[in-house]
Amino acid sequence: MSSTRPSPSSSPSPPGVQRADGSSVRIGALVPLTRPGWVEAGHHLLAGLELAARDVNDSGGIDGRPLELVVRDTAADPRKAVAAVEELAELGVAALAGEYHSVVARTAATRADALGLPFLCSSAVLDALTEQPTDWVARLAPAQSRGWRIYADHLIGAGHSRIAVATQPSVYWASGARILRDHLAPRGGTVIELDMSTLAPTAVCDELVDQRATALLLLVGQPDPAVPIVKAVRGDQRLAEILIGAPAGQPEFASWAKLLGDDGAAIPFLRYLPERLGPLGARVGTALRERLAEAPSFVAFEGYDTVTVLADVLRTHGTDRARIAASWPRVAVEGTRGLIQFSRTPGIGVWQWAWPAIQVVDRDPAQPDRFRILRSG
Template sequence: MNGMPTGSTSPAPVLLGALAPLTRPGWAEAGRHLVAGIELAVEEVNAAGGIAGRPLELLVRDTAADPARAEAAVEELAGLGVAAVVGEYHSVVARAAAARADALGVPFLCTSAVLDGLTEEPTEWVARIAPVQSRGWRIYADFLAATGRTRVAVATQPSVYWATGTRVLRDRLAEHGGSLVELDANALTPAELCDALADHGATALLLLAGTPEPAAPIVRAVRADGRLAGILLGAPAGQPEFAEWLAELGADGAGIPFLHYLPEEPGPLGERVGKELRERLGGEPSFVAHEGWDGVTVLAGLLRAAPGHGADRAEVAAAWPRVETEGTRGTVRFTREPGIGVWQWAWAPIRVVDRDPADPARIRTLHGDDRANPLREG
């Protein structure tokens, strides 16, 4: 029983576009989790009567971590008549999608990309439920300082995302009296990188690089180097979140702190959706899956409230500041934040966590953000 009208007189669907990296070089496992959350939410929206009696119809497009492909997908979806677009994981790709959505006048709800500068100029067409990079990576730097790891090295690759993260870390560590040195993960072999770490006397190495290459070989090399036994390996971008990390590295992949955007104690809605996602994915759902579910649920509420229920995209975009939707991680409300050009949910939960070396399947909290507990918002 799906709650929708049946028969030849069924109303036309409301079309919803979705973007996700489903093939390499995109982070395909993250894309699979994102789409699982999106699809589950669409099914639940339709079971509850859809959008004013009209079913949501999902049109998923694979970005494969390619900005040009994302731009083309947004253009195609706009031509097909979607009421809005939701999704994307990679920040550089989401930025391209946001720019095209803004140019075409298509509402775009970014679920999982954190780059602060999602658009060059302020726009009314784009909103985001993922926390901004500057907030999360400052929290990560605070964690490093609290554990005495203030002589930090980063193994990085060329990207605006990695470069922005490096700048945030460097500035925040400087406030704690710390320092940061950059090592080129493309130019140095893992062995050469280990030599550089030993020479520098770094107390932490952060993996600002893709996975499995070159991040996994770097992890194995550092773990095997007796000179670096006391160094902390970290991955603020969240590479250890997904099962493929453990499959690639086994025990070597545990004990590597990363940023995690789920509350430590989920509420009833988070518990229920988490259970559904677990069954769908055949394993523990990541925060990315929850972001997908939250994104569609927010858009569904917005579409129901808009006068034309999605027929007029400008009406949909005008409703961002009126959103107040219960998501799996708290009540989503959009505001204008200083320096952020899109409508932003400012209070997504952020924790620094790792995989417990004694039980790598277990996520343990190392550091929390006391400012934000959306399950207790008043």
């Protein structure tokens, strides 16, 4: 496997890694690796992408040619993503893979569509990944509307009808709040928005009391302001019974437990894993744990599945970009989380895996490094 990253200087290739010499099959990988991107998620995504590329090359590559990842850091910046897509297209990559942040992925998908460059998006969930339907883009992650409706059902099932959402300005957070409101309203639920661009964490506590909210959802960035909000709410005796939730998955990563300790437990979030992994998923999970030196998140599995699908497409249909894009509806690949196939889904303009497993989970208060499955969908 070879991963090419932008560097101010050239450095020797590690043992066993081939330099790009024109003989490799290149895939461009978009990953948030620096702030303000969610760096921890980016590292997990990249670990999955790289592990799958290594496995592909260990099994003969693409018709005897090594598969090479050409990695670019998007840093959660749509402008950097556009520049990266254009650069990777000029470098001759056969396809694009990756990206975690929905707003960034949407920009990358739009540019890839315009350039005629196939893009298999790993992790972004925003329903409207492109403005118009396209054949150039496919996605592994479930649409936000599906996952967040399952999350809303969990809230109603747990008896919560007055739900506050701490939000920041973003298309992604606004979409999430709208999905929750539309799904909860017919079931007697009320969504109260708290604008974190104007409220301090302590002021959030006062608002929760005044609004008689029984749940607070964190539709905000990690670690700031998510961690200070949790600390403020957990430290306010008036809110001892309130549920804190994080549908976007902030508690999935180890840094959450390190920053919050016991305060970070019992905060339900969404993740995209089956209740039990099959043989491939179990093997990959073990290898990812070794690579990351911690438990792999669902994002790492998404990365692995992305390269696995693209490798199958490249072996079957070759490296011509138009043929790759035309192959999405014919994909049938066994991934770490089940059989991956793409179809057209109402309201979604890209080829969509419908659907990976979805869970609502939290960290066990008795053992914060262990996850409890609260709901599956």
